[in-house]
Amino acid sequence: MPKAELQRSIYHDEQAALRHFEQLRWPEGPTCYHCGSFNVKRLGGEAHRKGLFQCNEKECRKQFRAVMGTVFEKSHIPLHKWLLATHLMCSSKKGMSAAQLHRELGFGSYRTAWFMAHRIREAMAPGPDGQPPLGGKDKIVEADETYYGKRDKAQQVNQTTRGTPYKRKRGSKAVGHRNRRPIVSLVERGGSIRSFHVGSADQYSVEQILKANVDRESKLSTDESRLYTNTSDIFAEHGTVKHSAGEYVRDWVHTNSLEGYFSIFKRGMKGVYQHCGEKHLHRYLAEYDFRYNYRVKNGFSDAMRTDIALTKTIGKRLTYRRPDAA
Ligand SMILES: [Zn+2]
Structure with a gap:
């Protein structure tokens, strides 16, 4: 993949990663995670670095961050590492092993990389709301x-x-x-x-x-x-x-x-x-389906594909328990 893409600050700098995710989550401007109000403000000082917002006093007044309700919310892994891992998985043609991901991230353990990869696959999978049917008239x-x-x-x-x-056919292997x-x-x-x-x-x-x-x-x-x-x-x-x-x-x-x-x-x-493992096969299929559906031929660049995978982490029902070992 092009080196220039990998050098983007969103993959190395936590602040840049956070701002990028805020823009993906709220293309129309931030809204309160708790009540949906647009009447919100970014908090300053130390809270600013953490991406904290507060709902207006006439509304629910609660605080929130862009990563709430996604796997990134309670993760100890920095957001920019999540963005980098998502990018690596979205832009490699054939997928990326946990060992390879671990090396490229230069972070955590093999186990961490394995856990991240499965979470990213979960984001790539279709949501619980189902999808419109394929095909149609003359298709x-x-x-x-x-x-x-x-x-x-x-x-x-x-x-x-x-x-x-x-019975196996005689002579058949x-x-x-x-x-x-x-x-x-x-x-x-x-x-x-x-x-x-x-x-x-x-x-x-x-x-x-x-x-x-x-x-x-x-x-x-x-x-x-x-x-x-x-x-x-x-x-x-x-x-x-x-x-x-x-x-x-x-x-x-x-x-x-x-x-x-x-x-x-x-x-x-x-x-x-x-x-x-057989119980994970559907996850790998989701990964290959995702890359196929947002392929270059259909007009999607590596960066666009990554952003789509990132937005798909939002609103997915996520469990924080680690998946069973492969
Ligand atoms: Zn609110």
């Missing part, structure tokens, strides 16, 4: 599934639903899909992506995901997999390409956007996050 949505990593021992399936044990972690992704062509780590990639779960996330007026583009046969009637059109017959593109029908995404995801995960 194309690709759906596809992939598998990443082996399932954790406890989640592995050793027999079929009928109770007979699985393939692990097969049953004990790998299934991922279903949807992408609006030229637009946003949404990825889901599902319990099993079957017709039912795929249908639920499609119904909940894709506008019914969209044109759906998939491969010939049985997973999507049920969903044909839901959408305006459903085109399939027959990968098994060597067909990859026919007219508007292909899954090339998702193939590209899956390949970045897998290369990144292999290179950076070798030991990703």
